[in-house]
Structure formats: structure tokens, C-alpha cells
Amino acid sequence: MGRTFSYILLVIALPVAAQIYKYTDANGNTVYSDHSPDGVKAQPVELPPLNRVEPQAPSTLPASDADKRQPAQSAYEVLELAGLPTEEALRANNGTFTVNVLIKPRLQSPHQLRLVLDDEPYGQPSNVPILQLVNVDRGEHRLAVQVIDGQTIVQQSPPVAFTVQRVHKP
Incomplete structure (x- = not known):
């Protein structure tokens, strides 16, 4: 549970971190950190680029098209x-x-x-x-x-x- 929580926190902080390292501590647990500890062989973790979606301005109908729209119909007669x-x-x-x-x-x-x-x-x-x-x-x-x-x-x-x-x- 603690390891998962640490991993989630680490993933949330990824955009601000320059590099992530992965290593095994003295108790055999896998650890992720933003720095390589002294005396421990740490592997840099390569992360895929983040997806990004730019906001789009809402589309509006020209006045002539808006006038042609039909009034809302009842779903049931x-x-x-x-x-x-x-x-x-x-x-x-x-x-x-x-x-x-x-x-x-x-x-x-x-x-x-x-x-x-x-x-x-x-x-x-x-x-x-x-x-x-x-x-x-x-x-x-x-x-x-x-x-x-x-x-x-x-x-x-x-x-x-x-x-x-x-x-x-x-």
C-alpha cells in the first residue's frame, strides 16, 4: 500500500521533476526517486511524453444558419x-x-x-x-x-x- 501510494505521488509530480531514478533499497523494495542515492546502483526511468489537448473555442453558427434551425420537438407525441x-x-x-x-x-x-x-x-x-x-x-x-x-x-x-x-x- 505504501509503495503504491509513493508511486502515485511520484507520478503526479512527474511534470516538475527533471529525472526519475529506480533502485532497490536495503530491504529489497523498489524505490523511485528524483535523485540517485550515493553508493546504490540506480537506473534512470525513461517516461513517455505527456499527452496534451489544447482547448478549442466554442463554435457558433452564423445568424443565417441559426434562423434555419427547427424548434425542439417533443420526444413523444x-x-x-x-x-x-x-x-x-x-x-x-x-x-x-x-x-x-x-x-x-x-x-x-x-x-x-x-x-x-x-x-x-x-x-x-x-x-x-x-x-x-x-x-x-x-x-x-x-x-x-x-x-x-x-x-x-x-x-x-x-x-x-x-x-x-x-x-x-x-
């Missing part, structure tokens, strides 16, 4: 929730129910679906268009579905307002 009653309360005594996602074309890889309950992400993302909500409090809520790619939101459905009715049993 249809993205909406189904299976939620809007005219009456949803009866779910334990607050657990499922919703269906209508999506056209089919969900593309690596996109996933994620619910948004009351403007907050809800549950784990999934690639299945049937999503479950668990133990939702009674009362009014807003629900939408997002298509995500990692942490990036690709598209979001319009929110649907609904009411959960839960019967309280003493």
Missing part, C-alpha cells in the same frame, strides 16, 4: 396519465392504487418513467407504463408523469388533479 377519476373521488382505503401511462411512440431506451405527486418526484423510475402509488394521503392531489434520462427530464405530461378518499375504520 402522446404522454399522459390514464385511470384516474377526475369527476369523483378515487376510493383507496389504504391509499394504494395504480395509474397507467399512455405513451406514443413506445418508451425509448434508456428513458424511464417517473411519477410527480404534488410537484415532487415520487417513487423509483421504471420502464413499465403501469405505476403504483402507495399510502397516498386522503385529499386533493396533482399527479404527472415524466420521461427521464438519468437525472435529465426529457418530457412531462400535463398534471391531473384528483381526490383520494380513504375510509377511516376505528
Whole structure:
């Protein structure tokens, strides 16, 4: 471990070192150093040149080309929730129910679906268009579905307002 750490530190410092030497110490350990110790046969280490990439200025489109660009298109023609009653309360005594996602074309890889309950992400993302909500409090809520790619939101459905009715049993 110590030898590896020393080697890593040495590699980090290579750009400022003029020459690197390799030798074996009295305990039989291989040692790298920036100087040749007295009385020890040290071999100079030849290092390959470092790769270097020069930064490039960002390219910009001429104004005429920028005017020709098409506005961003939605990835999905249809993205909406189904299976939620809007005219009456949803009866779910334990607050657990499922919703269906209508999506056209089919969900593309690596996109996933994620619910948004009351403007907050809800549950784990999934690639299945049937999503479950668990133990939702009674009362009014807003629900939408997002298509995500990692942490990036690709598209979001319009929110649907609904009411959960839960019967309280003493």
C-alpha cells in the first residue's frame, strides 16, 4: 500500500521533476526517486511524453444558419396519465392504487418513467407504463408523469388533479 501510494505521488509530480531514478533499497523494495542515492546502483526511468489537448473555442453558427434551425420537438407525441377519476373521488382505503401511462411512440431506451405527486418526484423510475402509488394521503392531489434520462427530464405530461378518499375504520 505504501509503495503504491509513493508511486502515485511520484507520478503526479512527474511534470516538475527533471529525472526519475529506480533502485532497490536495503530491504529489497523498489524505490523511485528524483535523485540517485550515493553508493546504490540506480537506473534512470525513461517516461513517455505527456499527452496534451489544447482547448478549442466554442463554435457558433452564423445568424443565417441559426434562423434555419427547427424548434425542439417533443420526444413523444402522446404522454399522459390514464385511470384516474377526475369527476369523483378515487376510493383507496389504504391509499394504494395504480395509474397507467399512455405513451406514443413506445418508451425509448434508456428513458424511464417517473411519477410527480404534488410537484415532487415520487417513487423509483421504471420502464413499465403501469405505476403504483402507495399510502397516498386522503385529499386533493396533482399527479404527472415524466420521461427521464438519468437525472435529465426529457418530457412531462400535463398534471391531473384528483381526490383520494380513504375510509377511516376505528
